[in-house]
Amino acid sequence: MTAPLLSLTSLTKAYPGVVANDDVSLRIAPGEVHALLGENGAGKSTLVKMIYGLVKPDSGTMQMHGQPFSPSEPRAARAAGVGMVFQHFSLFDAMTVAENIALGMENAPRLSDLSAQITTVSETYGLPLSPDRIVGDLSAGERQRVEIIRCLLQEPKLLIMDEPTSVLTPQEVEILFKTLRKLSAEGTAILYISHKLEEIRSLCDNATILRLGKVVGDCVPRDTTAREMAELMVGKLLQTPTRAGKAVGDVVLDLTGLSAPAPNAFGIALKDISLELRAGEVLGIGGVAGNGQDELLAALSGERPVARGMVAFKEEDIGPLGPTARRQRGLLAAPEERMGHAAAPDMSLTENAMLTGSVREGLDHRGFLDWPAATRFAESVIERFDVRTPGPGAAARSLSGGNLQKFVIGREVMQRPDVLVVNQPTWGVDASAAAAIRQALLDLAENGAAVIVISQDLDELMEISDRFAALNEGRLSDPRPAQGITVEEIGLMMGGAHGMEVAHV
């Protein structure tokens, strides 16, 4: 093996009550694409934060080019040639691409020079992006390119990518992979964090698998099956969601020409969406982020009521009704953003159980709230969905993303909905929790409920959907049976080739 670019030796980092990284060692050679695999809470984030200078290890050493490397802050890490693309973008919607990139630079050149550099880099690496566009108008894939180019301008030796493909269409993923392969060929090492095992198999040279803060295995992804890797990650045999062949029932939700104006300057208007949803079926809705997913969920949950005649639930017109009335009837929803939308971060799980459970769980007696019953409801969600938390009194923000997601989905599933609409149900959730959530959704459908899953994870949609449709620019394609549909067809549906409008991506 060539001399490593970066080697980590026995890194240990403990937080109160949990050892995030325990004796973790890792070597990355120049030009290597190295995957970091693990469940949520396995310590991947802590590890890359140590490399990026955001967190200091308690013990252990890092070496870069054989020299001791201990960045005290991200600036030092960047100076040493480490770049990182975060899962959540830190971009200002109202500014241009070039302005956003300039903001993140220490010695930003003049904007015109910078724009030229951006164009050069974007052409060199096949990342189409115009420096003058307003970030608010960009798709998620394009926003990610902004972040990548921001890193590439610093000419990194090591590029860390945290879950980069979760918001991309298959075509965008291909573009990204081409870029990453080109970077790798030029000698840039890439540390690639992902849950998507097939991606890792096609892209990465080596993989290090973390579980509960420890390295539990190394493998060459090309020679290992996705299932084997997943089992290493969770330390047990994985259950593939199962479904029985089902009889589809009556129409429970009927959308007729559903249209709604954009909620704000960076929102998407819903345009003439029609759909019949039958009891017992799972409808998967794909699409690139920012094509109306949030807006569709808000129109269905009642958060943004729509005009009369657009939404019928069991033949009753519920268009103008708000969330409480819709919940009462059996139409439940779980939005994408866990913190601050599906759950109130500073409130306890009991209070968060009350948030949506008060109507259907009978926690509200003429306006007076039954807290002991809410606690019992929260406890039952925690138990059935295996939410790891000290108890229902814990604040929502103290839970890891995956655990909170299990709670949020579980809270709705356990209210026995007739129709459940979920947006990105397994986003940022580890493999075993994701499998549990999908199974719960399938069980729900099996018991006669109708489920709409809005997701950007195509594998997920293919796994659980009976029918598939795609959102593009606020329009919904005609749903098609999911069986036998190819990834290319899906990509075209997502890109808008089905409809009247030109492709958005």
Place this chain on the structure above:
Amino acid sequence: MIALTKRPEPSRAFSLAAPLLAVVATMIFGGLLFAVLGKDPFEAIRTIFWEPVFGEFAFFYRPQLLIKGAPLVLIAIGLSLGFKAGIWNIGAEGQYIMGALFGAGVGLAFYPMESALVFPLMVLAGAFGGWIWAMIPAVLKVKFGTNEILVSLMLVYVAEQFLASMSLGLLKNPEGFGFPGSRNLQQYASAHNADLIAGTGMHWGVVAAFIAVIFAYVLLARHRLGFAIRVTGDAPRAAAFSGVNPTRLVVFCLGMSGLLAGLAGVFEVSGPAGQVTIDFNVGYGFTAIIVAFLGRLHPVGILLAGGLMALTYIGGDIAQSKMGLPAAAIQVFQGMLLFFLLAFDLFTNYTLRFGSRETA
């Protein structure tokens, strides 16, 4: 390097300790301030905190505590409901004035008829006056998206002009030899908000303040509406998702705070103040903002904070007259209290990290 790190969970211990630490820090730095002014700091602190309750003239000052504390608590309770939900009524002073004017107006309209109904009618009118004054920013916000902070604040000055106009015109005492100011309601038995037990300072306003504390506590802890207020303050999108109607919440919170401020006004004008005069309002509506935050927007906390604030008012007055401390120094002292409270409050959700090593 000093850095703030967010705690995974808010610290209960710190949220209880913060007000105490704030009082201690205020005593220390206030003491320094008094020392710089050439006064004995220990004597000054003792005068402010000890004299009103346990000093030689405590029999006179103790009722004053209730009289000064009650309107503060009553107004602060109302404000805290809105503040918790992120609805900022800064104009309680104006609603307090309008409550007094409406209440006194109704009382004076019946003069000199004696009836047990006069006072209850005045109370209702006062509550209505404060409520309607708060409805102006509420309706403008709901209908046109105006900023309730600015509108409610500006309406304070409008209310002050009303007050001046009323004391010089419509409500002026016809037998007052031309002096500005209304008839004295203390001399009109049916309208007088007298001490319920003579000499204790325990008037109807004090009773109302205690009821408001209990009401707010139950509302926030047990009722759907209080829960909606708390969720809206913590996560507005989660509140909307759960089915809270933001319009109704704005109307309720502003209305409730106006109503309680109006009540404080009518109890004051018919009791301790006695009459409508140009300088009737003394800033209770603004000080109540401090009281609300000092009490951490919690009903019981507000009760204690109101008492503490009344104490510094009375103690400050004593210190002014006995030790010759300037009034501005007392105001700085009160300001320090809020400043330190907000500063210490931060540590409920954050911890300090010194140096580059983490203390975790």
